[in-house]
Amino acid sequence: MSLTYDVHGPADAPTVLLSSGLGGAAGFWKPQLPALLEAGYRVIAYDQRGTGRSPGELPRPYSIAHMAQDVAEILDRTQTASCHLMGHALGGLVGLQLALDAPARVASLLLINAWSKPNPHSARCFDARLELLARSGPRAYVEAQPIFLYPAAWAAAHAEQVQGEVEHALAHFPGAQTMQTRIAALRAFDVDSRLGDIAVPVWVAAAMDDVLVPWTCSQRLAQGLPKATLESVPHGGHAHSATEAPAFNAGMLAFLAKVAR
Known part of the structure; x- marks a missing residue:
């Protein structure tokens, strides 16, 4: 099964690799891509194994380590020695795993509403x-998805956009077994005792009104990672990189300017 990825920007620029959350699609990063390219970065975005343009059955048992291996494969294919890996939720777990398994491939991490170990609230949501x-x-599953992604007021104000995303997600639904397997992988992830082994600079971004992942999970990451900076915002929900894109992008670019140039 092949992995589909896109490479944007100049070949000799620092590389930012974008790893999406549970949905897995590169399109999640539409609010960030123009800002990164305008700032002069080379950007790699990919559809995760079993999702979007990278369809197919997943190995079982399946783990975040498998997903980190996929990123390493993409770096090899694109002749990228190392990258600044930005991951949303599950994508952040992939970044943490890659930093542990192949530290030379990760120059820095940008973790958005991610976590280092399971928590009972997120378990209830899943x-x-x-x-x-x-x-x-699948229809009921994807109709419920915006409840976990977006603040209620934002979702109401952007109802047409949200419904369009629901219809797109339903049309490209990867199948119940794939979704169950991906959720099982993220629920089993636990590197809390190994955070001190990750020596790269880390930007930890959290929205305090995230209804899926408590912002205290990001606080825990910032406390456990030796070179982490926590940037928490009061509003924006689980997908605050989309709902509060200008402010998010400003923080993202400020961090990258410090570590990538």
Whole structure:
């Protein structure tokens, strides 16, 4: 099964690799891509194995380590020695795993609403989502997704956009087994005791109104990672890189300017 990825920007510029959350699609980064290219970075965005343009069955058991191996493969294919890896939620876990497994490939990490170990609140959310999928099917599952991604006021104000995203997600739904396997992988992830081994600079970005992942998980990352900076915002939800893109992009570019130039 092949991995589909896109490479943007000048070949000799510092590389930022974008790793999406549970949805897995490169399109999640549409609010960040123009800002990164305008700032002069080379950007790699990819559809994760089993999602979007990278369809197919996943190995079982499946783990975040498999996903980190996929990133290493993309770096090899694109002749990229190392990258600044920006990951949202599950994508952040991929970055943490790669930094542990192949530290020379990661120059820095940008972690958005990510975590180092399971927590009971997120587990409850995933239980509810899996129950929806099992009992009511993909339509109910994707209709519920914006509840976990966006603040209520933002979702109401952008109702047409949100519904368009729901329809797109349904049209490209990877299948119940793939989704269950991906959720099982992220739920099993636990590197909390190894955070001190990650020596690269890390920007930890969190929204305090995230209803899926408590912002205290990001606080824990910042406390456990030796070279981490926590930037928490009061609003924006789980996908605050999209709902508060200008402010998010400013913080992202400020961090990269310090570590990549």
